[in-house]
Amino acid sequence: MxxxxxxxxxxxxxxxxxxxxxxxxxxxxxxxxxxxxLIIVAYRFVNxxxxxxxxxxxxxxxxxxxxxxxxGVAFAAGAYIVTFMVYVLRIKKYHSIVKATVLNGFLxxxxxxxxxxxxxxxxxxxxxxxxxxxxxxxxxxFLVAWHFMLxxxxxxxxxxxxIAEWLxxxxxxxxxxxxxxxxxxxxxxxxxxHQSGLGALFMMAKSKIHPLWYSEFLPILFLASSVPxxxxxxxxxxTISRRVFKDLYPKHSSKHLYEEIVFGLAKGAALSLFIYYxxxxxxxxxxxxxxxxxxxWGVWYFIEVFGFVLLPCIMxxxxxKNRSIGLIRLASLITIxxxxxxxxxxxxxxxxxxxxxxxxxxxxxxxxxxxxISIQIWVFRWVVTRMPVFKESHH
Amino acid sequence: MNxxxxxxxxxxxxxGLTEKLITSADAAGIPSTKQFIGVLNDTxxxxxxxxxxxxxxxxxxxxxxxxxxxxxxxxxxxxxxKQLSVVNKYKTDKGTVYIKRQCMHCWQPACAAxxxxxALHKTEEGPIIWRSDKCMGCRYCMVSCPFDIPxxxxxxxxxxxxxxxxxxxRIQQGAIPxxxxxxxxEALMFGLKKDLMEIARTRIYKHPKDYVSHVxxxxxxxxxxxxxxxxxxxxxxxFRTDLGNTPYPEYTKEFLxxxxxxxxxxxxxLYGLHHITEPEDSEKK
Numbered sequence: 001m002x003x004x005x006x007x008x009x010x011x012x013x014x015x016x017x018x019x020x021x022x023x024x025x026x027x028x029x030x031x032x033x034x035x036x037x038l039i040i041v042a043y044r045f046v047n048x049x050x051x052x053x054x055x056x057x058x059x060x061x062x063x064x065x066x067x068x069x070x071x072g073v074a075f076a077a078g079a080y081i082v083t084f085m086v087y088v089l090r091i092k093k094y095h096s097i098v099k100a101t102v103l104n105g106f107l108x109x110x111x112x113x114x115x116x117x118x119x120x121x122x123x124x125x126x127x128x129x130x131x132x133x134x135x136x137x138x139x140x141x142f143l144v145a146w147h148f149m150l151x152x153x154x155x156x157x158x159x160x161x162x163i164a165e166w167l168x169x170x171x172x173x174x175x176x177x178x179x180x181x182x183x184x185x186x187x188x189x190x191x192x193x194h195q196s197g198l199g200a201l202f203m204m205a206k207s208k209i210h211p212l213w214y215s216e217f218l219p220i221l222f223l224a225s226s227v228p229x230x231x232x233x234x235x236x237x238x239t240i241s242r243r244v245f246k247d248l249y250p251k252h253s254s255k256h257l258y259e260e261i262v263f264g265l266a267k268g269a270a271l272s273l274f275i276y277y278x279x280x281x282x283x284x285x286x287x288x289x290x291x292x293x294x295x296x297w298g299v300w301y302f303i304e305v306f307g308f309v310l311l312p313c314i315m316x317x318x319x320x321k322n323r324s325i326g327l328i329r330l331a332s333l334i335t336i337x338x339x340x341x342x343x344x345x346x347x348x349x350x351x352x353x354x355x356x357x358x359x360x361x362x363x364x365x366x367x368x369x370x371x372x373i374s375i376q377i378w379v380f381r382w383v384v385t386r387m388p389v390f391k392e393s394h395h
Numbered sequence: 396m397n398x399x400x401x402x403x404x405x406x407x408x409x410x411g412l413t414e415k416l417i418t419s420a421d422a423a424g425i426p427s428t429k430q431f432i433g434v435l436n437d438t439x440x441x442x443x444x445x446x447x448x449x450x451x452x453x454x455x456x457x458x459x460x461x462x463x464x465x466x467x468x469x470x471x472x473x474x475x476x477k478q479l480s481v482v483n484k485y486k487t488d489k490g491t492v493y494i495k496r497q498c499m500h501c502w503q504p505a506c507a508a509x510x511x512x513x514a515l516h517k518t519e520e521g522p523i524i525w526r527s528d529k530c531m532g533c534r535y536c537m538v539s540c541p542f543d544i545p546x547x548x549x550x551x552x553x554x555x556x557x558x559x560x561x562x563x564x565r566i567q568q569g570a571i572p573x574x575x576x577x578x579x580x581e582a583l584m585f586g587l588k589k590d591l592m593e594i595a596r597t598r599i600y601k602h603p604k605d606y607v608s609h610v611x612x613x614x615x616x617x618x619x620x621x622x623x624x625x626x627x628x629x630x631x632x633x634f635r636t637d638l639g640n641t642p643y644p645e646y647t648k649e650f651l652x653x654x655x656x657x658x659x660x661x662x663x664x665l666y667g668l669h670h671i672t673e674p675e676d677s678e679k680k
Binding site: 045046047048049050051053055056057058060061084087088089090116119120121122123124125126128129134135136137138139140141142143145181184185186188189192193196197200201202203204205206207208216219 | 473475476505507508509510511512513514528529530531532533534535537538539541543546547548549550551552553554635637638643644646647650651654657658661662665666668669672673674
């Protein structure tokens, strides 16, 4: 026993050592961001949130919640969509991207939902809604928090066979694989509820959010837009991964097969963007919002809806029809920016739009937001360079 | 809590209504059916002395404002983490009107519905209190409150949410809220909401020229414990009159009701889909 424990520790230490070059452009940019971010976080826990953020009594939620949590979770939606296609609908085509997508989703939840803790004033009480001495059943945030936690576990279960394969534990892998379908079904259910739940969070801010962005259908809009957000992130992540980690892909990995996957995803993204656009249009017309479009907010609204929903929708459809990978990649980028705009418009930008002392994030808030993303990418890189994430596993 | 003592004390501020309050309370058998308590602020009687502000800060252990010399009435203020109740001055066509602002103690509060740890808690008697051992500082209450009342200590490593709790501790000991006790002009009156409403309506009925026919807080966002009478329309006095009468928790209720249904329906559906799509000649690999 002692030998295996020693071996295990040795193994972990050896695996924690970085591989590859240290001075890559990515490292040179992210190392200072992470270092500075950690200092800011330490400073914040000593001197209070007000010492580093511009959040105020009126603008209680800033960039960390609006971007890291509310936006980041939308981008992690790829995991529930791809697992739905692969494990529930058994579409074999997408099997090769499922591991990377689930890993990306898992890490997004760990880090982006984890960023919530940085923003909590009294994080030591985070245990309260979990252990059950204070269940706020009326609270949408209670539901979202629980779903985050359960979904992180479900995604870990979904990814665990890859870890077992890495550690060469065949029996464990077989057992863990038997749990996948259950975790996927559970995970999809949780995802539908908390993706929409993030929208429901803002329902009680009715009087504070600009009427062009507030709607009683926010949960449906958040759910509908999480589909193109997730798919676009899968396309973007694949594009970057295949370039950066090209040595990690199997030698025989067919470019043609991968492009077929992208075309499939693009079709899904075009369709889901159109449905989302359609919902937006119905809400606009049904809500009689014509009177709100005469000022700059109206212009801003139309930039979001036409420039970042309808335009990428058309680009996706064209890219699919004309089999243009380049156009699809551009569309995925525009969609991602559009989802960011939408989530930030609701949570930050149009929040108390008429307040003269509107909230603008401090530079420290930007650094910490970037730090969270940077660490996530570091961990992603650490995992994919060690575990068989991009390789098709043998059954 | 000593109810009789409490209602007697409540009666002192309610002057002529003391007898009525006690008898109605006893007759209704208050201990079993708890009626919400509240405060009626008849702003036509308020002289803007700010003794309520002073008393509030003293009771809550905060820095006591120098009400004689600080000229705080010159500009419109909001409550903050250092002062839970403020008086503002408004120039209207019916003369100067003073408005005391603090937590409205909603009947169905958004803050308590938002709170995932039940740290903000609506007591059975009506006051909404904050419990430090439960709160995790997420500030969802601040995002949700239509009156922007909960305030957060941004400059502390161990921040609290601060808001008026209607002097809950004093009420439990049989006293009345400090601001009501400190009010020299009977602009503030403490009692059961239903009784305060009777008083408010009676005043409007008897003196239609002195009051607008509206009690702010009777129905706003589902009704509140803090009620206002005024001589001019409330929108001229910094009140939000666009909030509607729907209790705020209603906005998320439908979504929350859908949750158990989806949790029950979706997994079998997904399992079903998984089995339907199983190829006929499936061989185990």
